[in-house]
Amino acid sequence: MIENQTRIRARFAETDQMGVVYYANYFVWMEVARVEYCRALGFEYRDFERDAGAGLAVLEASCKYRASARFDEPVQIICKCVESKSRTIRFSYEMRREEDGKLLASGETLHAVVNKEGRTVRLPETYRRYFPLGGV
Amino acid sequence: MIENQTRIRARFAETDQMGVVYYANYFVWMEVARVEYCRALGFEYRDFERDAGAGLAVLEASCKYRASARFDEPVQIICKCVESKSRTIRFSYEMRREEDGKLLASGETLHAVVNKEGRTVRLPETYRRYFPLGGV
Amino acid sequence: MIENQTRIRARFAETDQMGVVYYANYFVWMEVARVEYCRALGFEYRDFERDAGAGLAVLEASCKYRASARFDEPVQIICKCVESKSRTIRFSYEMRREEDGKLLASGETLHAVVNKEGRTVRLPETYRRYFPLGGV
Amino acid sequence: MIENQTRIRARFAETDQMGVVYYANYFVWMEVARVEYCRALGFEYRDFERDAGAGLAVLEASCKYRASARFDEPVQIICKCVESKSRTIRFSYEMRREEDGKLLASGETLHAVVNKEGRTVRLPETYRRYFPLGGV
Numbered sequence: 001m002i003e004n005q006t007r008i009r010a011r012f013a014e015t016d017q018m019g020v021v022y023y024a025n026y027f028v029w030m031e032v033a034r035v036e037y038c039r040a041l042g043f044e045y046r047d048f049e050r051d052a053g054a055g056l057a058v059l060e061a062s063c064k065y066r067a068s069a070r071f072d073e074p075v076q077i078i079c080k081c082v083e084s085k086s087r088t089i090r091f092s093y094e095m096r097r098e099e100d101g102k103l104l105a106s107g108e109t110l111h112a113v114v115n116k117e118g119r120t121v122r123l124p125e126t127y128r129r130y131f132p133l134g135g136v
Numbered sequence: 137m138i139e140n141q142t143r144i145r146a147r148f149a150e151t152d153q154m155g156v157v158y159y160a161n162y163f164v165w166m167e168v169a170r171v172e173y174c175r176a177l178g179f180e181y182r183d184f185e186r187d188a189g190a191g192l193a194v195l196e197a198s199c200k201y202r203a204s205a206r207f208d209e210p211v212q213i214i215c216k217c218v219e220s221k222s223r224t225i226r227f228s229y230e231m232r233r234e235e236d237g238k239l240l241a242s243g244e245t246l247h248a249v250v251n252k253e254g255r256t257v258r259l260p261e262t263y264r265r266y267f268p269l270g271g272v
Numbered sequence: 273m274i275e276n277q278t279r280i281r282a283r284f285a286e287t288d289q290m291g292v293v294y295y296a297n298y299f300v301w302m303e304v305a306r307v308e309y310c311r312a313l314g315f316e317y318r319d320f321e322r323d324a325g326a327g328l329a330v331l332e333a334s335c336k337y338r339a340s341a342r343f344d345e346p347v348q349i350i351c352k353c354v355e356s357k358s359r360t361i362r363f364s365y366e367m368r369r370e371e372d373g374k375l376l377a378s379g380e381t382l383h384a385v386v387n388k389e390g391r392t393v394r395l396p397e398t399y400r401r402y403f404p405l406g407g408v
Numbered sequence: 409m410i411e412n413q414t415r416i417r418a419r420f421a422e423t424d425q426m427g428v429v430y431y432a433n434y435f436v437w438m439e440v441a442r443v444e445y446c447r448a449l450g451f452e453y454r455d456f457e458r459d460a461g462a463g464l465a466v467l468e469a470s471c472k473y474r475a476s477a478r479f480d481e482p483v484q485i486i487c488k489c490v491e492s493k494s495r496t497i498r499f500s501y502e503m504r505r506e507e508d509g510k511l512l513a514s515g516e517t518l519h520a521v522v523n524k525e526g527r528t529v530r531l532p533e534t535y536r537r538y539f540p541l542g543g544v
């Protein structure tokens with residue numbers, strides 16, 4: 001399975017009074033990386049929502065924090081799909097300081113494919129090629 | 137016209153590395169106060185959205201910052217409607233430190249009444265009694 | 273060990289275009305509950321930071337999502353300390369819709385006690401009585 | 409005076425249940441553009457904070473919203489300094505949809521130069537060349 005790298009810079013808005021990026025914001029970064037991952041696979045997540053009438057609802061999310069990200073630091077987020085089932089998809093993430101490659105945090109999110117009513121459904125067939133069944 | 141007071145506490149998430157509440161978050165506080173203002177008037181903003189099929193889209197927002205809000209400080213937000221026209225409503229806000237009444241910030245938001253398609257419409261008649269035409 | 277209940281309302285700012293609360297915001301809610309938990313124990317988290325010169329850096333955070341929180345819904349967050357070691361503290365959280373008690377999400381956070389330089393230290397003795405060594 | 413253009417994409421986290429970017433987040437975008445503006449001028453805002461021991465505290469912020477930004481849309485933010493006095497700096501912003509150049513929002517922020525204690529001070533001389541006294 002492919003992996004994709006996304007580059008962001010820590011925003012001032014994302015810091016807290018400890019002088020580092022607030023812990024919840026790493027989950028926002030994972031979302032940014034997830035959307036770019038889809039683009040790298042060959043489709044736009046917003047089209048997935050519009051055309052397939054489906055979304056990826058988050059079932060689980062976790063993060064381990066190793067080092068602090070600081071304001072304005074470039075951060076590389078490596079995202080990959082690590083498990084694809086008929087109705088769920090799991091992504092993993094590594095967030096690294098660009099300057100020295102230091103691991104800042106690693107995380108995972110598990111998603112259910114849901115329709116507009118929020119009910120779990122099978123991944124639409126036209127998108128299965130992007131997420132072949134299996135895991136790593 | 138009535139005014140309503142809402143009490144919040146500055147969250148850790150809302151601070152930035154300067155050790156005070158990040159400036160954009162005051163606009164979130166205004167929204168919290170606006171929703172409580174509607175409740176004080178006698179209706180729920182979420183019902184307004186559901187039943188009237190309408191929303192209040194923000195046209196303008198402004199804030200003047202006088203003193204810093206700090207983590208965990210109780211803050212009183214005084215909200216009132218200062219202008220009500222057929223298709224727009226203007227609110228003003230004062231944010232005061234609860235401990236000593238010190239003015240932290242003051243602001244205004246101007247809203248258009250919009251339908252589900254985002255087009256500007258007249259305020260539904262059933263809600264006009266909450267926002268009688270006029271200004272202060 | 274005690275547990276504490278905090279009540280919040282889902283903010284408009286916290287929703288996303290799926291019409292429900294965005295997943296990262298549950299971690300903000302956990303922080304709000306954590307601060308209230310400390311207050312219920314008998315101390316202010318901000319004093320802990322100021323007086324003890326210490327903070328609780330997040331090492332791990334996780335959340336399982338069961339049902340969606342919607343705008344303006346009152347949510348009860350039950351927080352408790354489930355593990356207390358010399359240098360780390362673990363909290364668990366349950367977020368329930370107030371109206372019917374439905375479980376929306378459950379999560380955990382693991383924290384290291386850190387000094388102003390960000391180095392892991394022992395919990396200051398004056399705070400040990402709030403977090404007696406042990407687990408549940 | 410120069411102006412600088414910054415490109416961002418609207419994040420899923422930045423949308424609200426109206427399906428568009430939540431109004432407070434435009435102020436976060438202004439901050440992102442402000443930091444990039446400083447970089448274009450020739451210095452890093454984080455160095456300004458570290459070396460000069462100074463910051464730019466927000467005194468006023470305002471935004472006019474013309475059209476909605478939607479998830480994943482590329483947005484161009486044009487930022488320029490429109491007024492520079494001994495102790496204050498004013499920036500203006502235009503946020504345009506990249507695809508068709510449509511104006512989404514325009515805004516302004518007024519900042520005071522402050523030292524570490526939060527007191528207003530003169531802009532350090534070494535930074536005056538980036539912000540020559542005057543206005544447009």
